[in-house]
Amino acid sequence: MLTERQSQILKLIITEYIQSARPVGSNLICKELNCSSATVRNEMASLEELGLLEKTHTSSGRVPSEKGYRYYVDHLMKPKELNGEDMLKLQIIFNNHQLELTDCLSESLKLISDMTNYTSIVLGGASHDNKLKEINVIPIDTDNLIVIVVTDTGHVENKKVTLKNVSLEEIKKTVNLINDLIVGTPIDEVSSKLEFEIKPIIGRYVKEHEMVYNTFYQVFKDFSSKNINVVGKNNILKQPEFNNIEKIRDIFGKLDNNEEMINNITEENNDIKIYIGKENKLDEEVTVIKTKYHTKDQEGTIAIVGPKRMDYDRVVTLLEFIKENIEK
Amino acid sequence: MLTERQSQILKLIITEYIQSARPVGSNLICKELNCSSATVRNEMASLEELGLLEKTHTSSGRVPSEKGYRYYVDHLMKPKELNGEDMLKLQIIFNNHQLELTDCLSESLKLISDMTNYTSIVLGGASHDNKLKEINVIPIDTDNLIVIVVTDTGHVENKKVTLKNVSLEEIKKTVNLINDLIVGTPIDEVSSKLEFEIKPIIGRYVKEHEMVYNTFYQVFKDFSSKNINVVGKNNILKQPEFNNIEKIRDIFGKLDNNEEMINNITEENNDIKIYIGKENKLDEEVTVIKTKYHTKDQEGTIAIVGPKRMDYDRVVTLLEFIKENIEK
DNA sequence: TATTAGCACTTGAAAATTAGTAGTGCTAAT
């Protein structure tokens, strides 16, 4: 456990470093406390001993270690009041009822991204209790048709499919079967229902049943897959830690790899969670702050990615605010 | 007009510079020609006089000027045979008939982007002679419904709209009217037909006709707007001309600004056009090679963006190949 | 016992110097 003064010093160093990005020396700290720089140096040495601070070289000021950030986040940081101006801008987005939820999220995270110069991610998908409302087919020509799938929350997905040698009538039959038998089913159970309830039946009615089944199966599979939106990628270039091409290429490569992102960013926890450096799966150089959100329509993850030297309390407050606002 | 030897030298310098990215000296050239470096130097001086070459400093080798590239492109470059391996990879994409045209384009340009380390852009929109096939509404709850618009080529767009105090019956009436009166209309004439043929009529049937009209008007307006896809943005980071953060920020900022991109990239010419440096509206530092494509479903622009020191003949050949393949 | 003044020492960053090299233009000879 840290003494009161050690806590103060650690906190000062971290907040200072967060905004200056330069190692913090004892002189700066001792002005804030009523003691000499020598005293501060002694304390700094202890904090370094504890693994909470680091030096960049023997005679440099101190920089927080990952453990230091972790301690700050767990014990020292106190939630910041949301700046009135920021709140106002966000509220304007939330109050625009024209916007669909996903757009609303993207817009507000874009705003946050611009305000903070971090990168945001919106990862969304149909909610688990989203139910199939209806499916519909529209023939285009003899071989091609559009399948449209609608959920009870108004999410629509469409796909153009090619079905050769299958009569429109057979397709309509299949569609009717689906509409009769599995409408109302939660979207992520549709695939199995399709397999166990529809597949055995259409064999009797439909000549090319294997092909038809596969087509619909594919449509639903695409439907339930997640979508991802990475917002304000360029803002991160303003961070001094991304000042060389190697790092930029590296992080941009990762941010652009949707599959990897979905795997690494998806969050199952409903609280705001903070993953510092090695704690996150995306990149050792960054911190990811994220949370799961869910509304009646939809659920997913919103995340902010920035350098470890991140304005933790501000980001947490902003994410909390967004989460609250979209969930109602 | 250049002498034969001047042409040779200019061409050698440009091709060499394109692949080395370093100023080209007289020694390198004289080995290719049967003459001394001094002779080459004299010729280089003339070419510089003509504005086709430049020096980076008094005693440096030569670098092509924009005018030099232009001369190369207009007079010196001869179309390259498409490399067998490249062609094979592209053909695999084109032969995958599962893919919709837009995806096919995006995939092949992604491939080109990875092969060349330039950035590609697919700018697409419904073709002018795309026709409205049908519209459809699906009610979600009392206030919300989904409008689905389908064209004869299988392009589908949907939008969730909120219509308070409007009965489902009234909406259905409007939909039927649209389906009766303007199905078959080219998509970019729909808006005006909506205004002059539907608007006057629904006033009689529908109580909140103003609101209903506006809703549908908005849906079609969204539908006909263009979409843009910038592919392989990160590859351009491998180009030595983008080796400082400023330039990266600058070009990425531009590439991310969709509106600006649509304005600056859209090409109306059916040939492959080359815009070098100041000739293009996107960025002085780059060259844009682009062409308009049109298939029966769709038309738009495909473009490649790279440094002025671009592998012109290769890119032209690749673009030509893609254009040919998608247009059939 | 905790704090602090003071000083020697370390290191990196920036500026200045040096050395080397790739290339030029010009002149005079072929």
Add this chain to the structure above:
DNA sequence: ATTAGCACTACTAATTTTCAAGTGCTAATA
């Protein structure tokens, strides 16, 4: 018309110098 030869230029990379920021330790102090 071409070319050998040479003086000259300016960049690049390496090295050195200078400077400031900051440390750790010791000894004095409250």
